[in-house]
Amino acid sequence: MKQNRNSIMRGASGALGKELVFRQRAGNTVISLPPVPRVDNPTTDQIDVRTKFREGIRYAKAACADPATKVAYTAKARGGRSAFNVAMVDFFKAPEIIEVEITTYTGLPGEPIVIVATDDFKVKTVQVSILNNAGNEIESGMALAHPESEDFWTYTTTAVNPDGPSGYVKVQVSDLPGNVTTRELSL
DSSP: OEESSOTTTTTOOEEETTTEEEEEETTEEEEEOOOOOOOOOOOHHHHHHHHHHHHHHHHHHHHHHSHHHHHHHHHHOOTTOOHHHHHHHHHHOOOEEEEEEOTTOOSOTTOEEEEEEEOSSOEEEEEEEEEOTTSOEEEEEEOEEOSSOTTEEEEEOOSOOTTSSOSEEEEEEEETTOOEEEEEEEO
16 A cells, blocks of 8 residues: 555654554655565476565665666666666566668778667677688677667678588677677678
């Protein structure tokens, strides 16, 4: 139950015995029943989920402890969500590679490879590697973000591919919490 006009409870937090718990949420006092501890024998999958959740909490706390990161997450928070909530969601959601444009690649230096990548918060880095058919790296480097759009990234080739436009390109996109999405495409 949310309390808006109750001046006695405004700003309260903590527990009233074992009956009620007072919390602050988006500037409002919320009154609820206390959580009920579960006594169970968790499965392996449940243990994995709980471990991942603890890691998410650690990340969100660290993100909110950094003033610049907290400001960025707060700016993205909507509808009563906090910077902590946005950071938790970001931790659990990996970036997505929408498109990799390689049709103009001929194996020469100076050719652009355009990547469209998105994340629920922010894509941090995009790394591109060009490999030959045997899997040996021909070149690798970081793509640069377009100044007009945070979803578009460009990698400009730097080496000659002796096999021409053959082999494959590997794109790795990472976000702020360190989630990585990888895609490999044949040239």
